Amino acid sequence: MTIPSPQSPQNPASQNPASRPTGPQSSGSQPTGPRPTGPQPTGPRSAGSQSAGPRSAGPRAPRSGGSGGGLARGLQRVTASALGPYQSAVVRIGFAATYLFFLLRELPHRHELYGPDSPWHWDLARQLTEGNRAFSVLMWTDSTVWFEAVYALTLLSAAALMLGWRTRAMSVLFMVGVLSVQNRSIFMGDGGDNVVHLMAIYLVLTRCAQVWSLDARRAARNARRAAEGLPPLRDIAGPVLWVFLGPVLATATLMGGLGGTWWLPTLLWILWLSAVVWWAVDRYAPRSEFRTLLDVLANLTHNATLAVIMAEVCLIYATAGWYKIQGSRWQDGTALYYPLNLDYFTPWPALSDILGASGLMVMVLTYGTVIVQVAFPFTLFNRRVKNVLLVVMICEHAGIALLLGLPFFSMAMIAADAVFLPTAFLVWLGTRATLGRRRLLSRLPGRFRTPGKPGTPTHAGGRSADGPARNGHGGTEEPRLQGGGGGHTLVG
Secondary structure, X not given: OOOOOOOOOOOHHHHOHHHOOOOOOOOOOOOOXXXXXXXXXXXXXXXXXXXXXXXXXXXXXXXXXXXXXHHHHHHHHHHHOOOOHHHHHHHHHHHXXXXXXXXXXOHHHHHHHOOOOOOOOHHHHHHHHHHHOOOOHHHOOOOHHHHHHHHHHHHHHHHHHHHOOOHHHHHHHHHXXXXXXXHHOOOOOOHHHHHHXXXXXXHOOOOXXXXXXXXXXXXXXXXXXXXOOOOOOOOOHXXXXXXXXXXXXXXXXXXXXXXXXXXXXXXXXXXXXHHHHXXXXXXXXXXXXXXXXXXXXXXXXXXXXXXXXXXXXXXXXXXXXXXXXXXXXXXXXXXXXXXXXXXXXXXXXXHXXXXXXXXXXXXXXXXXXXXXXXXXXXXXXXXXHHHHHHHHHHHHHHHHHHHOOOHHHHHHHHHHHHHHOOHHHHHHHHHHHHHHHHHHHHOOOOOXXXXXXXXXXXXXXXXXXXXXXXXXXXXXXOOEOOOOOEOOOOOO
């Protein structure tokens, strides 16, 4: 008598021998050959077993949960989706808001800091950028009108990036604006400028508008129209932006205005050409395999860049902590005392005097800063300890903003720390913000509520209009743009 091999419990038709095919079998089905004709047991079956009776001692089929299966699942995960949608959205919002508020604060002093009235005048900046091969569109001409146009464009791109409007194009303009303004007068600002400088470059490689953006709202609206059998909304602004940027990029390349490095022109041209290809494929072959390949490449780029951002944050804290250990003032626990007694770092003198008068508090904060910064990269392997230290570090930067008068440095570091925030907390935070917005809007005149939960518009099927849908594994499934890709496309 031939013992049948284990069969998959998901195929109920295979339980009936008369319904089994006699040709070649697919993966997981019964093999051909002699089969028992007697009645089969009808008792409860365990997953993957033929009956509830004794098992055969023969060889077992390999399980998919081995190392090969885990590697395949990991590869599928990093290629099928852009990971960390909420974390990347917070990083986008945080850094765009940081530079937007900085430019707004320095708006009355922009000419003295980066413009024609700067002590570091245009000729000196020109010599410096030619020496270090830095990029700045402000070096194209010393015209005041050109400076005002670049400053205004940087302001607008930061605001649009924060809101997530045409995020890919705005991230490119934001990067160009940040590099141009900072490289014009590199002696202005503080350590937070270096972080903004790096993150502005990284953001152009991420799909950071999957959630909490106008692009995500437009994608959800198109998905609803597709479900109703309607065509997607016509996109005009995205292609027009890239069509306008093409001649500008070509002119800057021919005139040698992209700096002396090779990577920046290469990056800009790759972004522009990929935008053209993405638009063409989305328009003429949205369901093709090439469209899927574009999504895979974009997801891989996003996930690799997110890993680089995490490594960058760990490197910042590790180097800062180890350099502090080598300082004698940090070793004896008095390093914090000195900035608290400098007029430049005391926006609230009374508060600084109270804190500086306590030797125990100064020592605890000094040693605590070093310990947290050195230990943080090693706590990433323990989620609970990492979350505790993350809260401590965010509170530390908030204290730096309050006590030392460095708000934009603190905002930049908090935005960088946000890449490690737990997804559950960010989902809860987004839900609270959405409920608060609905309550505020419901009190305005002329507003109405849709049927369903009070203050919550719903779609067919009872799903909230703004809330994420749940998948079968208990995770969140974000709205995706037309064509199956998550987040914003290269043309939006």
